[in-house]
Amino acid sequence: MHKRLFIPGPVEVSEDVLQKMATPQIGHRSKEASALQRSISDKMRKVFNTKEEILLSTSSGSGLMEGAVRSCTAKRAAVFSVGAFGKRWFEMCTANGVPADKFDSEWGQPTTPQMLEEALSTGKYDLITITMNETSTGLMNNMEALSSIYKKYPEVIVCVDSVSNAAGTVIKVDEWGIDICITSTQKCLGLPAGMAICTFSKKAVERAKQVTNRGVYFDLLGLYDYIQKKDYQYPSTPSLSHMFALDYQLDKILEEGLENRYSRHIACAEIVRAWARKNFEIFPDEKFMSNTLTCVKNTREIDISDLNKKLGEKNIVISNGYGKLKDKTFRIAHMAETTTQEITNLLEIINEILMLK
Numbered sequence: 301m302h303k304r305l306f307i308p309g310p311v312e313v314s315e316d317v318l319q320k321m322a323t324p325q326i327g328h329r330s331k332e333a334s335a336l337q338r339s340i341s342d343k344m345r346k347v348f349n350t351k352e353e354i355l356l357s358t359s360s361g362s363g364l365m366e367g368a369v370r371s372c373t374a375k376r377a378a379v380f381s382v383g384a385f386g387k388r389w390f391e392m393c394t395a396n397g398v399p400a401d402k403f404d405s406e407w408g409q410p411t412t413p414q415m416l417e418e419a420l421s422t423g424k425y426d427l428i429t430i431t432m433n434e435t436s437t438g439l440m441n442n443m444e445a446l447s448s449i450y451k452k453y454p455e456v457i458v459c460v461d462s463v464s465n466a467a468g469t470v471i472k473v474d475e476w477g478i479d480i481c482i483t484s485t486q487k488c489l490g491l492p493a494g495m496a497i498c499t500f501s502k503k504a505v506e507r508a509k510q511v512t513n514r515g516v517y518f519d520l521l522g523l524y525d526y527i528q529k530k531d532y533q534y535p536s537t538p539s540l541s542h543m544f545a546l547d548y549q550l551d552k553i554l555e556e557g558l559e560n561r562y563s564r565h566i567a568c569a570e571i572v573r574a575w576a577r578k579n580f581e582i583f584p585d586e587k588f589m590s591n592t593l594t595c596v597k598n599t600r601e602i603d604i605s606d607l608n609k610k611l612g613e614k615n616i617v618i619s620n621g622y623g624k625l626k627d628k629t630f631r632i633a634h635m636a637e638t639t640t641q642e643i644t645n646l647l648e649i650i651n652e653i654l655m656l657k
């Protein structure tokens with residue numbers, strides 16, 4: 301029996317989208333493949349609010365995160381970390397020999413404009429990474445406020461992890477001056493895992509040209525050059541199954557309307573937040589709550605794995621805390637196609653199990 305996923309990726313995928321994954325294969329050097337990949341890129345530009353190039357990668361989002369810091373750091377990277385995924389980006393830097401420093405916020409607290417200003421004013425850095433929506437803590441950074449600082453430093457390449465919020469909450473790549481904005485298919489886009497997508501600005505292209513050891517598979521300049529020359533085809537064989545499903549799902553997303561989609565995510569978030577405040581507490585600073593998942597502080601010290609076991613009997617699953625927050629928090633994702641009705645039903649079931657009113 302299938303369990304309905306309320307975890308922050310992979311998410312529940314609609315039956316019609318799943319069916320698209322079973323489309324018969326086409327040659328990856330065919331005109332149809334070019335048209336398919338161009339179509340996806342055009343639609344993703346709308347999601348990201350950008351005129352810049354889109355790169356598609358047959359990998360999860362981590363691949364493009366690694367590719368971004370390796371392809372575009374000429375001098376030194378400043379990694380602003382608000383949880384587990386910022387930490388991972390720093391590890392990618394060191395493992396690839398990319399000089400980097402990490403600027404940590406306490407878990408549940410955002411990256412602040414002051415932190416950016418202090419780091420960037422040293423002149424040491426030519427690339428920064430920011431986690432827009434941190435899935436381990438349920439926190440969303442204020443990109444508008446952060447952009448007002450880093451825009452004063454035009455030599456800096458801005459990389460943003462929007463893996464768990466793209467297509468779930470508004471992202472203004474061009475207005476916010478983001479050079480590389482990354483997401484994966486298995487979160488708010490509502491598809492199976494296995495593909496990642498990023499924006500790639502002209503500024504990032506110019507920078508990557510100055511970097512020598514960019515690797516091969518995740519060399520973002522290599523991908524960029526190839527799709528310019530080969531009409532949106534990629535150097536290696538992509539997951540065409542994902543492409544079929546993504547192109548179809550993007551039509552559905554644009555048909556729903558991005559604004560409507562974002563409002564639905566917020567409506568779901570507000571239901572979970574009200575419930576969490578009544579019965580528990582919200583983990584992150586309330587000024588920076590994520591719209592796509594809620595991280596709840598386990599103030600009642602409930603046994604989270606036992607709760608999930610009982611939810612499992614009803615074919616539902618939520619998420620425990622991430623890493624060091626494993627038993628201290630639990631997380632309810634309200635991503636992709638999740639409706640307010642589904643969220644209300646979920647919380648009623650949790651209330652019954654925990655005997656809450």
Ligand SMILES: *Cc1c(COP(=O)(O)O)cnc(C)c1O
Binds near residue numbers: 385431461
């Ligand atoms: C899921 C997630 C990632 C990792 O993405 P993969 O597609 O699993 O590689 C990175 N950052 C954030 C914020 C995430 O939620």
